[in-house]
Amino acid sequence: MADDRQGIFAAEDPFALLRNWLEEAGRSEPNDPVAMALATVDATGLPNVRTVLLKGIADGGLTFYTNYQSRKAGELDNSGKAAVLFHWKSLRRQVRARGTVSRQDPAASDAYFASRDLGSRLGAWASQQSRPLQDRATLEARVAEMAARFGENPPRPPHWGGYVLRPDCLEFWADGANRLHDRFEWVRDGDSWRVTRLNP
Ligand SMILES: Cc1cc2nc3c(=O)[nH]c(=O)nc-3n(C[C@H](O)[C@H](O)[C@H](O)COP(=O)(O)O)c2cc1C
Numbered sequence: 540m541a542d543d544r545q546g547i548f549a550a551e552d553p554f555a556l557l558r559n560w561l562e563e564a565g566r567s568e569p570n571d572p573v574a575m576a577l578a579t580v581d582a583t584g585l586p587n588v589r590t591v592l593l594k595g596i597a598d599g600g601l602t603f604y605t606n607y608q609s610r611k612a613g614e615l616d617n618s619g620k621a622a623v624l625f626h627w628k629s630l631r632r633q634v635r636a637r638g639t640v641s642r643q644d645p646a647a648s649d650a651y652f653a654s655r656d657l658g659s660r661l662g663a664w665a666s667q668q669s670r671p672l673q674d675r676a677t678l679e680a681r682v683a684e685m686a687a688r689f690g691e692n693p694p695r696p697p698h699w700g701g702y703v704l705r706p707d708c709l710e711f712w713a714d715g716a717n718r719l720h721d722r723f724e725w726v727r728d729g730d731s732w733r734v735t736r737l738n739p
């Protein structure tokens with residue numbers, strides 16, 4: 540098969556390629572170039588999707604942070620599987636990745652939590668993400684309570700931390716004329732990757 544994977548699709552591995560595309564998106568997207576739709580399934584197999592921010596790419600994994608008691612956390616912990624999707628409208632490109640997911644090593648979550656601004660650290664303590672909330676004032680009172688309790692140095696809450704998605708399949712898509720888009724799928728094959736061009 541002729542290898543016609545060139546230009547914006549050229550890379551040694553899919554994570555290098557994703558980094559290149561994220562860098563370009565960082566220059567052209569008005570907001571949140573690292574935002575990705577995170578898809579999970581519930582216990583009945585019904586899908587769910589919401590946006591999270593990609594915070595790291597390392598050792599074959601994509602890292603994001605959330606509340607471990609949220610709806611998504613229940614679905615992630617239960618199934619151990621997830622998919623993510625980036626769509627950069629400014630670039631007319633899309634990347635998707637799917638694979639297994641697990642909680643991040645606690646020390647790494649501690650380090651990331653410590654890098655967040657104080658308001659966001661207190662917010663992580665205050666928010667019972669995905670559970671019903673009486674009103675905005677109740678949330679603000681909880682933030683004030685946490686500020687009084689922890690002052691300037693809140694530790695990472697036990698209910699908050701990272702997940703690492705380890706994709707075994709990623710697809711890179713770029714817009715083409717007449718809907719004849721370019722698509723390349725990377726599938727993990729032991730220690731390497733098999734790349735296949737797909738029809739648009
Ligand atoms: C641009 C954007 C980025 C977001 N990033 C995060 C994130 O990194 N972590 C997070 O927990 N929620 C994030 N959210 C909120 C989630 O989309 C979602 O509302 C929340 O996590 C609750 O989801 P769940 O009930 O499925 O657990 C973000 C929302 C938007 C629109």
Ligand SMILES: Cc1ncc(COP(=O)(O)O)c(CN)c1O
Nearest residue numbers: 591592594604605606655659668
């Ligand atoms: C609820 C929530 N938690 C975590 C994050 C992750 O980003 P950050 O650490 O930059 O706040 C976001 C980003 N929008 C968020 O909305």
